[in-house]
Amino acid sequence: MAGLLQLLVSGLATGATYALVAIGFTLLWQTSQTINFAQGEFVMLPAFMVLAAMRFLDLSLWPALALGAVGSLLLLGAMFKKLLVDPLLRHGVLPLVIATIGLSILAKETVKNYYSGEAQRFPALISGDTIPMGGAVLSVQDLINLGVAVTAVVLLQLFLARTETGRRMQATAQNRTVAAILGINVERMILYTFLLNAALVCLAAYLITPVYLATYSIGEGLGLVAFTAAIVGGFNQVRGAIVGGFIVGIAENLTAVYVSTQYRTAVPLLLLVAIILFRPQGLLGRVEERTT
């Protein structure tokens, strides 16, 4: 029982970070039909920006984290939109998919060739140990990750639902044309979405890499997980992505212990194929009808 509690907590902690990545993924799809195959690499890059800032610029941890965050917003938010997504949108979904596959290769190979192919230790934001609780041993890192990620998600939800800008962004996601007719600056809202995605992946990077180490290939699994979580929850729902993230995180952890570590990654995928086949709109999603 204690073991189960332990698994659930660590599953929730990983799930919460997955949810961050999946929310960003979903937001991009909603506002600009971008299926970002480089989403996993987007989580990998901020970590290496921080490491590079510490190594080459001799910054201490917190300034380096700040620099990494600014770097992500510029590079993964604004530049990604301006240089890659904007020119490609008119060609439809597939060329953009191909281009993001290219981008993911570029990110991986650049880090591997110019930084390191080895796994790098990433300093923990808050050093923590473990706390015993009712026979279970909970890692402080996990609890902090869970707390930070959940706070971020709640804030994001409040922002999207309660603020003027957030509601404009939602309107843009639901129907661009009508949003534009209502006088919303659609282009700007889409830019905000990309910045939001950059902020989310950056946060996810800072939470995940202290636990899993920073490697150039960490994004391969993460991108898959984000895609999975987005589909489990429903491609057109932010709520869905959150639920999806948690389900995938817990399912992975439980499978690793109770079924088989070798097929750990397989269970979320099977879950997902079942969902696609029987409930293509996702667990919480609406049936999607787009006119464009």
Add this chain to the structure above:
Amino acid sequence: MNGTRLWAYAAGIGVLAALIVLPQGLKPYGISLLSRWAVMAIAAVGLNLTLGYAGQISLAQAAFLGIGAYTTAILTTHGWPFWSALLLAGGLGFGIGWLLGYPALRVQHHYLAFVTLAFMTMAYLIFRNEAWLTGGVFGINRVPRPSLLGWPATKPLAYYYVCLGALAIVLAGSWWMIRSPWGRAFVALRENPRRAMSLGVDIRAYTLLAFAFGAALGCIAGVFFAPLVEFVDPSAFTLADSLGLLLMVVVGGSGYFFGPLLGAMVAVLLPEWLRMAQGLYLIYYAVFVMVLMVFCPSGILGLFDKILRSLSRSAPLAVRKEAQR
């Protein structure tokens, strides 16, 4: 028969002659690279049928390459003849591809991409974990090269001609298919499924067929791949390899008959000709892919097409147009 067409035939014959004569003077390494190109081209031609002609995205082509390679490795190391592996792998590919096509009847685009992606990951996990069948991470060693009609194709050059011959047969087959009513139905399916249906095209059957043929060609490529490298292990059949095959098709020009051949050339041969380290080449390749997508999503052949069309008003080189007529 106009000038452009004539040039195209001349170029085709020239390339074929080069492919036959050139390897005579190459070292074994160069020959093995060319053989690898031929094998990858077969897999890419298959994916082009699914993606380029029928418009169904698949991220699982490397899984089929793997199924073909493992089938061959397992059968031939147990003393079965090469032909049996070819038949079985082709059949397996067709069957599994057909089944994988079913989700495509229900879902499109990103969902379909995901189902095939999930299949890819499952296939990789099975290759890696089911050691009793596949040898696990250590793979299967000493896959023998076949002898055809009593003529042993064990030397690199001889085996290269086997691969080239296989590619030629596959190309001839798919040329015939694309120009048959089947191929036209595929294009109709890609361009406008609703209209295709209203014209009496059984879109269910053709969607499944598009997957089945693409997958079967992937498996057949795998059958020739295993004896080529003489060693099969899971690392050659990952999601990254599937994405690589997808890039080959799109970079060459998806929906163009010779697109996959060109794409495979860019991905397999070019890094060697440029004498570049693999990692560095991948960086340039990735940038090239992104720039190409921005300026010409129809790939290198699409770019040629555009240039030709702007130079003269004569009929475009594209074989794609041929199939649509």
